[in-house]
Amino acid sequence: MTFPKKAVVLLSGGLDSATVLALARAEGYDCHSLSFDYGQRHRYELEAGRIIAERAGVVWHRVIRIDLNAVGGSALTADIAVPKSRNETEMAADIPITYVPARNTIFLSYALAWAEVLEAEDIFIGVNAVDYSGYPDCRPEFIEAFEKMANLATRAAVEDHRKIHIRTPLIQMNKAEIIRTGTRLGVDYALTHSCYDPTPENLACGQCDSCRLRRKGFEAAGIHDPTRYAPDPS
Amino acid sequence: MTFPKKAVVLLSGGLDSATVLALARAEGYDCHSLSFDYGQRHRYELEAGRIIAERAGVVWHRVIRIDLNAVGGSALTADIAVPKSRNETEMAADIPITYVPARNTIFLSYALAWAEVLEAEDIFIGVNAVDYSGYPDCRPEFIEAFEKMANLATRAAVEDHRKIHIRTPLIQMNKAEIIRTGTRLGVDYALTHSCYDPTPENLACGQCDSCRLRRKGFEAAGIHDPTRYAPDPS
Numbered sequence: 001m002t003f004p005k006k007a008v009v010l011l012s013g014g015l016d017s018a019t020v021l022a023l024a025r026a027e028g029y030d031c032h033s034l035s036f037d038y039g040q041r042h043r044y045e046l047e048a049g050r051i052i053a054e055r056a057g058v059v060w061h062r063v064i065r066i067d068l069n070a071v072g073g074s075a076l077t078a079d080i081a082v083p084k085s086r087n088e089t090e091m092a093a094d095i096p097i098t099y100v101p102a103r104n105t106i107f108l109s110y111a112l113a114w115a116e117v118l119e120a121e122d123i124f125i126g127v128n129a130v131d132y133s134g135y136p137d138c139r140p141e142f143i144e145a146f147e148k149m150a151n152l153a154t155r156a157a158v159e160d161h162r163k164i165h166i167r168t169p170l171i172q173m174n175k176a177e178i179i180r181t182g183t184r185l186g187v188d189y190a191l192t193h194s195c196y197d198p199t200p201e202n203l204a205c206g207q208c209d210s211c212r213l214r215r216k217g218f219e220a221a222g223i224h225d226p227t228r229y230a231p232d233p234s
Numbered sequence: 235m236t237f238p239k240k241a242v243v244l245l246s247g248g249l250d251s252a253t254v255l256a257l258a259r260a261e262g263y264d265c266h267s268l269s270f271d272y273g274q275r276h277r278y279e280l281e282a283g284r285i286i287a288e289r290a291g292v293v294w295h296r297v298i299r300i301d302l303n304a305v306g307g308s309a310l311t312a313d314i315a316v317p318k319s320r321n322e323t324e325m326a327a328d329i330p331i332t333y334v335p336a337r338n339t340i341f342l343s344y345a346l347a348w349a350e351v352l353e354a355e356d357i358f359i360g361v362n363a364v365d366y367s368g369y370p371d372c373r374p375e376f377i378e379a380f381e382k383m384a385n386l387a388t389r390a391a392v393e394d395h396r397k398i399h400i401r402t403p404l405i406q407m408n409k410a411e412i413i414r415t416g417t418r419l420g421v422d423y424a425l426t427h428s429c430y431d432p433t434p435e436n437l438a439c440g441q442c443d444s445c446r447l448r449r450k451g452f453e454a455a456g457i458h459d460p461t462r463y464a465p466d467p468s
Binding site: 064065066067100101102103104105106109110112113114116117136137139141142145146148149150152153154155157158159 | 298299300301334335336337338339340343344346347348350351370371373375376379380382383384386387388389391392393
């Protein structure tokens with residue numbers, strides 16, 4: 001009897017990571033999903049993550065509370081306004097202030113620790129180099145460097161020659177391709193959450209970079225957008 | 235007017251990291267020390283870290299609470315006996331169960347985040363490849379891979395070309411050399427804490443790998459060992 005392969009899947013509760021989880025499940029992995037409570041403004045995504053994990057049939061969904069507020073420096077954790085209504089040229093121009101210092105490095109480090117304990121060889125993360133909002137830690141060269149480091153960091157790699165793979169199935173997809181992929185795999189995108197600045201009722205603002213990329217993705221995919229948006233203030 | 239360079243120094247409260255902090259101060263850095271409360275058995279080291287940081291005149295000492303228990307798998311955080319009275323051949327034979335999965339990866343990731351916010355370019359860590367207890371994440375090749383990854387991970391590196399250096403001044407020293415160096419710089423080793431399994435009164439057990447390496451280091455350096463050891467049970 002063979003056992004299914006195990007994977008750790010970073011799950012934010014957003015559209016991308018829900019799609020990654022569906023892809024990992026479709027490949028036959030026993031999935032262990034990992035979310036982080038880092039004092040983010042958009043805390044509803046933690047609840048979204050739980051529901052998505054349950055629906056996808058993960059073996060274990062874990063939320064680790066981490067202290068990113070302690071290091072500050074981002075509009076997603078500190079008291080800085082989230083930029084709204086930027087066009088694509090503005091989004092591409094620089095790394096936005098919603099960038100959280102070293103966030104993916106920290107997330108992947110915890111995933112690496114859990115993978116070692118679980119004896120999992122694969123870590124899935126929904127980074128994307130196309131519609132990637134300019135975050136440096138979403139680029140392929142970062143992921144490759146992390147993987148190389150990970151394979152020198154752990155007992156699993158050094159003693160047991162159990163190589164860690166950082167799997168980034170979305171990295172070359174645009175948002176429309178991601179949405180088509182997930183839709184084909186049965187992802188219910190109504191459960192997913194992307195907005196950086198939702199209303200108290202968890203309606204998406206429709207104006208932040210994340211909302212704009214998401215909305216355009218559904219349009220380009222020709223798929224109905226199930227997101228509940230707040231009424232346009234204008 | 236020039237400002238002193240800033241550094242983030244990982245400070246465990248042990249002998250090695252206290253020496254590293256003294257070295258960074260001697261190089262003229264404004265030091266920002268970082269300790270982690272990860273549910274370790276030897277929690278007294280957190281208090282030791284605070285006192286060492288204060289005596290060394292750091293700008294800011296910070297303790298971040300992290301959830302390594304959540305991933306389990308180590309005698310330092312889980313309910314597994316700490317090995318005692320091993321000789322050097324036994325210590326060198328394999329990675330001990332006191333190994334915490336991906337610990338230095340996680341610690342360095344937080345240090346990287348804080349360095350970015352502080353605009354610091356140097357992160358000091360007291361890893362050691364000589365008397366290193368067999369941890370894979372204390373080897374030079376791991377540190378080099380982490381540094382490479384770090385310089386692809388952050389806005390500071392990508393946008394501002396502010397390169398991060400992982401500084402490991404102890405990496406090629408044996409314990410006696412470390413103790414001589416720190417003694418020359420005025421480190422009060424009576425404040426530092428190494429034991430993996432201290433008594434409730436914070437006396438060092440004298441038998442775990444860490445105590446044995448420490449005791450031998452003082453002997454080899456010809457320097458009085460100020461450690462308060464528990465009476466020998468035999």
